[in-house]
Amino acid sequence: xxxxxxxxxxxxxxxxxxxxxxxxxxxxxxxxxxxxxxxxxxxxxxxxxxxxxxxxxxxxxxxxxxxxxxxxxxxxxxxxxxxxxxxxxxxxxxxxxxxxxxxxxxxxxxxxxxxxxxxxxxxxxxxxxxxxxxxxxxxxxxxxxxxxxxxxxxxxxxxxxxxxxxxxxxxxxxxxxxxxxxxxxxxxxxxxxxxxxxxxxxxxxxxxxxxxxxxxxxxxxxxxxxxxxxxxxxxxxxxxxxxxxxxxxxxxxxxxxxxxxxxxxxxxxxxxxxxxxxxxxxxxxxxxxxxxxxxxxxxxxxxxxxxxxxxxxxxxxxxxxxxxxxxxxxxxxxxxxxxxxxxxxxxxxxxxxxxxxxxxxxxxxxxxxxxxxxxxxxxxxxxxxxxxxxxxxxxxxxxxxxxxxxxxxxxxxxxxxxxxxxxxxxxxxxxxxxxxxxxxxxxxxxxxxxxxxxxxxxxxxxxxxxxxxxxxxxxxxxxxxxxxxxxxxxxxxxxxxxxxxxxxxxxxxxxxxxxxx
Amino acid sequence: xxxxxxxxxxxxxxxxxxxxxxxxxxxxxxxxxxxxxxxxxxxxxxxxxxxxxxxxxxxxxxxxxxxxxxxxxxxxxxxxxxxxxxxxxxxxxxxxxxxxxxxxxxxxxxxxxxxxxxxxxxxxxxxxxxxxxxxxxxxxxxxxxxxxxxxxxxxxxxxxxxxxxxxxxxxxxxxxxxxxxxxxxxxxxxxxxxxxxxxxxxxxxxxxxxxxxxxxxxxxxxxxxxxxxxxxxxxxxxxxxxxxxxxxxxxxxxxxxxxxxxxxxxxxxxxxxxxxxxxxxxxxxxxxxxxxxxxxxxxxxxxxx
Numbered sequence: 001x002x003x004x005x006x007x008x009x010x011x012x013x014x015x016x017x018x019x020x021x022x023x024x025x026x027x028x029x030x031x032x033x034x035x036x037x038x039x040x041x042x043x044x045x046x047x048x049x050x051x052x053x054x055x056x057x058x059x060x061x062x063x064x065x066x067x068x069x070x071x072x073x074x075x076x077x078x079x080x081x082x083x084x085x086x087x088x089x090x091x092x093x094x095x096x097x098x099x100x101x102x103x104x105x106x107x108x109x110x111x112x113x114x115x116x117x118x119x120x121x122x123x124x125x126x127x128x129x130x131x132x133x134x135x136x137x138x139x140x141x142x143x144x145x146x147x148x149x150x151x152x153x154x155x156x157x158x159x160x161x162x163x164x165x166x167x168x169x170x171x172x173x174x175x176x177x178x179x180x181x182x183x184x185x186x187x188x189x190x191x192x193x194x195x196x197x198x199x200x201x202x203x204x205x206x207x208x209x210x211x212x213x214x215x216x217x218x219x220x221x222x223x224x225x226x227x228x229x230x231x232x233x234x235x236x237x238x239x240x241x242x243x244x245x246x247x248x249x250x251x252x253x254x255x256x257x258x259x260x261x262x263x264x265x266x267x268x269x270x271x272x273x274x275x276x277x278x279x280x281x282x283x284x285x286x287x288x289x290x291x292x293x294x295x296x297x298x299x300x301x302x303x304x305x306x307x308x309x310x311x312x313x314x315x316x317x318x319x320x321x322x323x324x325x326x327x328x329x330x331x332x333x334x335x336x337x338x339x340x341x342x343x344x345x346x347x348x349x350x351x352x353x354x355x356x357x358x359x360x361x362x363x364x365x366x367x368x369x370x371x372x373x374x375x376x377x378x379x380x381x382x383x384x385x386x387x388x389x390x391x392x393x394x395x396x397x398x399x400x401x402x403x404x405x406x407x408x409x410x411x412x413x414x415x416x417x418x419x420x421x422x423x424x425x426x427x428x429x430x431x432x433x434x435x436x437x438x439x440x441x442x443x444x445x446x447x448x449x450x451x452x453x454x455x456x457x458x459x460x461x462x463x464x465x466x467x468x469x470x471x472x473x474x475x476x477x478x479x480x481x482x483x484x485x486x487x488x489x490x491x492x493x494x495x496x497x498x499x500x501x502x503x504x505x506x507x508x509x510x511x512x513x514x515x516x517x
Numbered sequence: 518x519x520x521x522x523x524x525x526x527x528x529x530x531x532x533x534x535x536x537x538x539x540x541x542x543x544x545x546x547x548x549x550x551x552x553x554x555x556x557x558x559x560x561x562x563x564x565x566x567x568x569x570x571x572x573x574x575x576x577x578x579x580x581x582x583x584x585x586x587x588x589x590x591x592x593x594x595x596x597x598x599x600x601x602x603x604x605x606x607x608x609x610x611x612x613x614x615x616x617x618x619x620x621x622x623x624x625x626x627x628x629x630x631x632x633x634x635x636x637x638x639x640x641x642x643x644x645x646x647x648x649x650x651x652x653x654x655x656x657x658x659x660x661x662x663x664x665x666x667x668x669x670x671x672x673x674x675x676x677x678x679x680x681x682x683x684x685x686x687x688x689x690x691x692x693x694x695x696x697x698x699x700x701x702x703x704x705x706x707x708x709x710x711x712x713x714x715x716x717x718x719x720x721x722x723x724x725x726x727x728x729x730x731x732x733x734x735x736x737x738x739x740x741x742x743x744x745x746x747x748x749x750x751x752x753x754x755x756x757x758x759x760x761x762x763x764x765x766x767x768x769x770x771x772x773x774x775x776x777x778x779x780x781x782x783x784x785x786x787x788x789x790x791x792x793x794x795x796x797x798x799x800x801x802x803x804x805x806x807x808x809x810x811x812x813x814x815x816x817x818x819x820x821x822x
Contacts, residue, residue: 045777053646195620202616338616341641348568348637355775363769367762374758407706410770410778414713414785417766418720421759425724428755454727457672458720464664465716469709472657474650477709484713 001448002504012497019395040397043405048346050194052186054336061334093141151181157333164329205326207243211236212285227293235287240277245270249327251320260315262324271307279303356409363413382423385499393490405479415487422495426451444507463488529742535798546694553697558704563647565608566640573632584629599776654708674817680803681722684795688718706781714788722796733814741805760793
């Protein structure tokens with residue numbers, strides 16, 4: 001165990017130097033060099049920032065899609081002259097009663113792989129919709145796979161809108177990723193006050209221009225209220241132009257009336273429709289509705305034909321900017337809810353870094369002195385191994401560009417405390433072997449050999465814990481699992497290669513002397 | 518160790534008495550747990566946690582509590598947290614539909630206290646997420662126990678595996694019992710601590726077991742009682758030195774690592790002490806309650822070859 005071939009020695013020291021370079025890179029600021037540009041990232045709990053977990057509420061979109069399918073289904077039933085009754089949408093499903101003689105015809109259509117209502121997914125070999133027949137009553141609802149597909153696509157679209165909104169605000173290196181099939185994780189480092197972003201993400205931003213109804217029209221009307229007022233208006237359900245037709249929107253200040261407005265321009269289709277309706281309805285009121293709340297309902301004075309318009313309302317400059325931003329980024333396909341929020345202010349993060357660094361330093365020094373006190377010269381070897389261990393641990397974390405969290409720092413300190421265990425096991429074994437063996441070299445050799453199984457077993461158990469923690473933990477706790485787990489690997493390396501080499505030099509130099517441990 | 522570690526402690530004389538103590542401790546822990554329950558943090562119970570720093574040195578806890586209670590937020594608890602002027606408020610409710618929820622609390626609190634209020638940290642966990650986190654935590658602990666059981670079963674014989682698992686369960690129950698007794702908050706980092714305790718306690722036990730197995734192979738005439746005693750004594754200085762270095766690191770986190778890591782390091786300190794104790798006084802005696810002898814080890818060796 002004490003003999004090292006030249007190649008092995010070269011490999012050991014190469015690894016140590018190589019990893020040390022990476023750990024040095026954290027202290028040097030450079031973007032050009034491959035090694036120097038790598039850094040350990042600080043977690044949100046250390047640098048401050050916001051973690052938001054958003055959940056997509058897919059119910060409204062399920063209902064909307066079912067509504068569309070219902071219209072298509074009605075068209076088909078009429079076209080194929082199938083007798084039906086009571087076709088309606090209830091409880092996230094389409095229900096109707098079918099004439100007994102036409103059931104087979106309907107089934108044949110519905111299970112045709114190319115029908116318009118019920119998609120067939122080749123990848124799952126399943127249909128989008130399930131249907132149940134009971135006493136000629138048919139109930140159609142989303143199948144498991146249909147729902148998964150719907151959720152996935154809603155999540156994708158939502159993610160895109162969320163990204164656009166956050167990019168518009170221009171925060172520092174946001175992380176926006178999918179979680180499961182109905183959640184989106186947003187991490188915003190360095191963000192002090194997440195309130196604005198929360199408000200922006202909490203809005204679906206469905207914009208529509210609709211006429212204020214004077215009497216019941218063909219499309220029906222609904223009573224909607226103003227955003228901040230109790231006042232209500234009867235608004236037509238017919239959407240003239242929606243946010244989809246918007247090309248741009250920006251806040252501006254109207255000097256004449258001394259108020260902040262949002263200017264917008266529409267695409268060609270939108271401009272045409274908008275022009276036609278405003279021409280035909282001069283003198284009537286046009287309501288601007290956002291997420292079922294009225295922003296304002298000005299009277300149409302002149303036809304607006306150029307496709308450029310102005311939204312007035314009780315805006316502050318901030319709220320006009322935000323509305324313009326929302327309109328530019330587009331509407332979310334479904335409402336988002338913030339189901340988890342964790343925000344750490346930058347001053348707390350700084351305090352945590354300080355506290356972490358001090359406790360690491362003190363813990364480290366205590367262990368170093370204790371090992372020296374217990375084992376003297378061998379203690380220095382263990383201490384050198386400990387320093388090396390820390391440096392290569394930081395090096396590996398740097399290469400992986402791992403995120404260091406406060407619990408992660410605790411993991412490093414704990415590694416310091418537990419890392420010496422490998423050397424303690426070995427030294428204690430060497431001590432025992434010294435009692436039997438006359439030769440120092442033999443005692444060292446068999447000490448290393450015999451301690452091996454205990455060292456391995458002991459470290460593997462802790463490693464198993466850290467792997468499980470990594471797989472099931474979230475956020476900061478994951479950071480702990482990373483440092484603890486990698487710490488175990490570096491510990492084994494530094495004890496079994498680096499410290500063993502130092503011990504072998506020591507043992508060979510002192511082979512004729514009586515060593516007292 | 519400043520004192521000299523004695524080399525021949527008669528552990529077996531102590532086993533009966535100490536095992537009774539362990540039973541009492543476990544029994545008490547379960548009683549306390551079933552009466553008091555655990556003080557679950559917002560991670561697992563849902564709700565809102567706010568770390569508050571006020572600008573006014575004269576602000577007191579009562580005022581903050583009064584102000585929060587006025588807002589109708591369900592159960593409210595406020596305590597001092599770390600430095601002067603820092604407080605930690607736990608609020609039962611969390612309103613995920615109102616994105617201004619936190620902002621409103623901040624404004625009302627500022628005006629009630631008549632001073633600038635700074636929210637240094639906000640954690641807001643909805644009921645669905647907190648349930649998931651709790652389940653993930655329990656799953657993680659169960660999985661790690663199962664993984665340990667399996668690992669020791671592969672490396673050793675079933676008696677060793679059983680003994681190690683009983684020792685770990687002993688450690689975990691008593692640690693959780695102490696958390697219940699002191700009403701310390703249980704959050705995600707405590708789960709991390711418990712998992713690390715599982716690993717650490719195992720680590721300690723495995724080192725002793727490794728030696729017992731080695732000695733069982735060596736000596737055929739000596740009883741398991743004596744073999745355990747010899748093995749524990751042989752590994753005792755290692756056991757103690759490693760516990761000391763680990764505790765040194767942990768005390769450093771506990772006293773200097775800031776208020777956020779206090780609970781975590783406290784759980785670890787308790788766990789390391791109990792884990793060290795249990796590998797000697799719980800895991801080892803089970804080996805001779807299950808009648809381990811040289812044949813057990815040799816049979817397993819034969820199977821492995």
